[in-house]
Amino acid sequence: GQQLNQSPQSMFIQEGEDVSMNCTSSSIFNTWLWYKQEPGEGPVLLIALYKAGELTSNGRLTAQFGITRKDSFLNISASIPSDVGIYFCAGRKTSYDKVIFGPGTSLSVIP
Amino acid sequence: NAGVMQNPRHLVRRRGQEARLRCSPMKGHSHVYWYRQLPEEGLKFMVYLQKENIIDESGMPKERFSAEFPKEGPSILRIQQVVRGDSAAYFCASSPNLDSKETQYFGPGTRLLVL
Numbered sequence: 001g002q003q004l005n006q007s008p009q010s011m012f013i014q015e016g017e018d019v020s021m022n023c024t025s026s027s028i029f030n031t032w033l034w035y036k037q038e039p040g041e042g043p044v045l046l047i048a049l050y051k052a053g054e055l056t057s058n059g060r061l062t063a064q065f066g067i068t069r070k071d072s073f074l075n076i077s078a079s080i081p082s083d084v085g086i087y088f089c090a091g092r093k094t095s096y097d098k099v100i101f102g103p104g105t106s107l108s109v110i111p
Numbered sequence: 112n113a114g115v116m117q118n119p120r121h122l123v124r125r126r127g128q129e130a131r132l133r134c135s136p137m138k139g140h141s142h143v144y145w146y147r148q149l150p151e152e153g154l155k156f157m158v159y160l161q162k163e164n165i166i167d168e169s170g171m172p173k174e175r176f177s178a179e180f181p182k183e184g185p186s187i188l189r190i191q192q193v194v195r196g197d198s199a200a201y202f203c204a205s206s207p208n209l210d211s212k213e214t215q216y217f218g219p220g221t222r223l224l225v226l
Contacts, residue, residue, distance in 0.1 A: 033214055042115075042202050042217035043154070088153060098144070098167055099215060103153040 004102035006089055012108045019076040021105045023089030032072040033090040033099065034063050043088055047074070079109050115140075115205050115218035116185075123224045130190040130197070132221045136205030143186040144204045144215060145178060154202060160186060193225045 006023050013019060023032070031050055035043035047058050049065035049072060056063055060077045072089055086104040116135040124130050136143050141162050146154040159167040160180035171178065175193075180186040190197055200222050204215035 031214075035217075042117075042204075042219045045214055045216065048214045098156050098159055098169075100156070101146075101154040 004089060004091060004100055006087075006102040006105050008105060009103070010106040010108070012110060013079055015079060015081060015109050015111050017079055019079055019083070019107060020073065021075075021087060021107075022071060022073045023091075023102050024071045025091055025100075026070070027091075027093060028069040029091035029093055030069070030095075031092040031099075032063070032065050033092075034061075034072070034074050035088045035090060035101075036085045037088060037104070038085045046087075076107075079107075081109050081111055083107060084109050115203060115216055117201075117203050117218035117221050119221060120219060121222050121224070123226060124193050125226050126194055127192050130193050130223055130225075132188040132190075132201050132203075132223070134186040134188070134203030134205075134218060136186070136203075137207075137216055140205035140207050140216075142206045142208065143180050144206075145186075145188050146202045146204065148200045148202060148220075150199075157188070157201075190223075193223075195225050198223055198225045 004025050033048050034046045036046050037043045047056050047063040052069050053067050054065040062075045064073045086106050088104045089102040090099045092099045115137055118133050143160045145157040148154050156170040158171050158178045163182050175191045177189045200220045202217050202220045204217045206215045
């Protein structure tokens with residue numbers, strides 16, 4: 001079946017550093033989504049991308065829809081302790097397909 | 112506008128008992144999705160429902176698991192004769208329609224522990 005790969009699997013960074021993570025697929029997607037999950041909570045949507053090459057920001061977060069339509073990237077600038085959590089990418093091939101989730105990137109921020 | 116509601120938030124069952132998990136989608140949303148998350152793992156799709164219809168149940172185990180989304184009331188995920196391996200967090204998400212620009216919004220999850 002379809003699979004998404006996320007890298008890195010986990011990150012430990014100093015407060016104030018920038019963070020980059022990516023998500024790749026063997027299939028072409030028409031929608032890419034980035035979610036953040038904090039301990040004990042459900043995933044919260046951060047950014048949604050709908051067009052190849054699209055670059056979208058949400059505060060200190062910026063995500064890009066790769067031009068090959070098989071990857072997406074999430075950047076967090078000037079990290080702060082509350083950025084800690086697991087970041088999941090998700091993708092969908094068409095409107096009628098289910099959303100597939102990646103395994104997540106765990107982010108830890110050292111004050 | 113209330114978000115997706117799930118209850119109970121925590122559920123403890125003994126092996127062999129039944130577990131019933133409830134999900135009330137966001138107001139105006141008619142599409143519901145159930146996911147399972149094991150500790151330290153990502154979300155695994157289980158089932159996609161619209162009102163009174165199961166659209167995609169390709170992620171549901173063949174036995175003991177069932178889901179419904181009646182015309183009135185919440186969506187229910189039912190697990191019969193639970194086993195220890197069913198212990199996980201179960202998340203429900205909802206969306207308003209099939210338009211690809213309408214993304215899914217998640218509830219807080221139900222954490223099931225089977226003793």
